[in-house]
Amino acid sequence: MTFADAPTLQHAAVRLERLDQSHREDLAAAVRPGELWRTWYTAIPSPEGMAADIDRRRAEHAAGRVAPWAVIDTSTGTAVGVTTYLNLDQTHRRLEIGSTWLARRAQGTAINPATKLLLLRRAFDELGCLAVEFRTHWHNHQSRAAIARLGAKQDGVLRSHRILPDGSVRDTVVFSILHAEWPAVRAGLVARLPPAEEWQ
Template sequence: MSVPFARTPVLENVHVRLEPLDPSHAADLSAAVAVGELWKTWYTRIPAPDAMAIEIERRLDEHRAGRLAPWAIVSPATGTAVGMTTYLNLDAANRRLEIGSTWLGRDAQGTGVNPAAKLLLLERAFDELGCRAVEFRTHWHNHQSRAAIARLGAKQDGVLRNHVVWADGTLRDTVVFSIIDSEWPTVRAALTARLRTR
């Protein structure tokens, strides 16, 4: 296991709490993803309500194997899980990881939950784990995600063409972004200022 990269401590601020993903989050997450049938978005991999428990168990299996670190995204006001996020591609030797496999229910989108969660994950990555770089990846056609990643302060590194065969047989071009350690102080200042207006 890429310890401590694979650990999942509770991370929280006034806007959001990240809890270690657990089967007990399944009901909340199934309800969150059902709003607007979010899982039907063709360029994402979001579990359907009836597949949520299976996806949680898959992520927990990967966590036990030391390959990722999964969290539930929880609203501190209600205590309800509203999405999931994960550290992927854990590379402790090179002090790198990816923040990905993230989704938020429609009701939580545009509320400040996403930048608040990303701030927590970036603080852990850079300040606690000593990362030199944190990566983000998304589908070329996921313009909402690409814009959200850019708003965090990440810079686009490039596009991996014909990178992944999708379930429907289409090919995903993967857009790769990153934040490097020298950029982190400015990214943190911008995110903190952005959240002050929430």
């Protein structure tokens, strides 16, 4: 078992499947409402760029640098987003959950907490991680609030961290959850899911 493996992960609310081109049409449809790819502080592919983005993630996966999943809404069987393990550091037992986006209709539902429950459960309980990181743009207040709501602690801000395609410079906010904090984070996530949401 390596950090770059991407097995199917299942919960009643969501299924995470290894990303491939079979998800392209669903994902292209998922970004159209609200034209999510136009949000300046995120990197969400356009419908026309979805195939290339999937190929890029799959190439990174083949090289052992990431583990990419399509996020499947089990109520419809359709892909509504993407999430990834990246910055894999198996030696020091750390990884980042990132490069994540969800269709507008999936935001604010059980899909995101169930997804994080699956990913964190694998990271801590199966892979033995000591810490899991989350990183986001300083101006992505929605993402920062969602990460904090998980129970992650803010480690700091990497100022002038990255130059974005539009030429703007990103300050990156870094959060993490430690292994010792995982039981409380898990309890918080479970409490956010309807009682009927059982592991499958």
